[in-house]
Amino acid sequence: MASHTPVPAALDVIAVLQALADPVRLDLVRQLRETDTAIACGRFDTRVAKSTLSHHFKTLREAGVIATHREGGQALNTLRSAELEASFPGLLDAIFRRAHS
Amino acid sequence: MASHTPVPAALDVIAVLQALADPVRLDLVRQLRETDTAIACGRFDTRVAKSTLSHHFKTLREAGVIATHREGGQALNTLRSAELEASFPGLLDAIFRRAHS
DNA sequence: GGCCGTGTTCGACGTTCATGGAACAGCGGG
DNA sequence: CCCGCTGTTCCATGAACGTCGAACACGGCC
Numbered sequence: 001m002a003s004h005t006p007v008p009a010a011l012d013v014i015a016v017l018q019a020l021a022d023p024v025r026l027d028l029v030r031q032l033r034e035t036d037t038a039i040a041c042g043r044f045d046t047r048v049a050k051s052t053l054s055h056h057f058k059t060l061r062e063a064g065v066i067a068t069h070r071e072g073g074q075a076l077n078t079l080r081s082a083e084l085e086a087s088f089p090g091l092l093d094a095i096f097r098r099a100h101s
Numbered sequence: 102m103a104s105h106t107p108v109p110a111a112l113d114v115i116a117v118l119q120a121l122a123d124p125v126r127l128d129l130v131r132q133l134r135e136t137d138t139a140i141a142c143g144r145f146d147t148r149v150a151k152s153t154l155s156h157h158f159k160t161l162r163e164a165g166v167i168a169t170h171r172e173g174g175q176a177l178n179t180l181r182s183a184e185l186e187a188s189f190p191g192l193l194d195a196i197f198r199r200a201h202s
Numbered sequence: 203g204g205c206c207g208t209g210t211t212c213g214a215c216g217t218t219c220a221t222g223g224a225a226c227a228g229c230g231g232g
Numbered sequence: 233c234c235c236g237c238t239g240t241t242c243c244a245t246g247a248a249c250g251t252c253g254a255a256c257a258c259g260g261c262c
Contacts (some may be wrong), residue, residue, distance in 0.1 A: 055249095094189045176240095
């Protein structure tokens with residue numbers, strides 16, 4: 001299951017930065033941030049294989065950047081904005097203010 | 102030479118995040134940020150070998166996070182705070198507000 | 203039950219990376 | 233001139249990473 005990955009107790013700076021320091025993952029986070037609604041794994045705009053996508057989601061989940069909850073047949077992903085803002089206020093703002101591509 | 106590495110024209114988000122997403126490098130940046138003065142490569146508080154340290158400095162330099170200028174017998178490193186703030190305002194603040202090595 | 207859509211897991215492959223030792227270059231001081 | 237200090241480069245090694253295809257698990261739906 002997707003929710004099998006435990007949510008980290010405290011957000012680790014290195015883990016979060018490593019999770020965001022990848023073009024594909026940063027783009028996923030960007031899409032989550034733009035819509036601000038839960039997005040199923042298969043609905044993202046990306047060119048990588050679905051197994052690769054699943055791996056990236058796992059990385060983001062383990063870093064505490066996103067949360068995944070099953071609903072119906074699909075896994076809905078949400079950005080953990082509140083937790084990120086609590087640990088690193090302004091981080092995503094700083095990254096995406098100029099982050100294109 | 103240290104100054105042989107050209108300063109990147111525009112700061113790349115991925116490169117900056119990758120540069121900061123390493124415990125050793127993040128600690129180097131933290132030390133530079135705390136003192137806010139130029140620090141020679143050998144003056145940093147770290148446990149890695151000097152060749153490893155040189156490699157990390159190269160990474161930080163190529164990402165545009167730090168600048169190195171030779172003076173006397175040693176290479177003085179400075180944090181490129183202005184450029185970082187211009188490209189990603191509040192990034193370092195967000196990272197180090199809670200980043201306790 | 204059988205099928206299909208959705209995600210995850212499992213190798214596997216190639217690349218990148220962090221690390222350290224050794225050798226080298228530049229520079230200053232005796 | 234030679235020695236010591238500082239930092240870089242070269243090479244090697246082991247680990248981690250990104251990528252994909254195939255196989256599997258789960259849940260609706262006909």
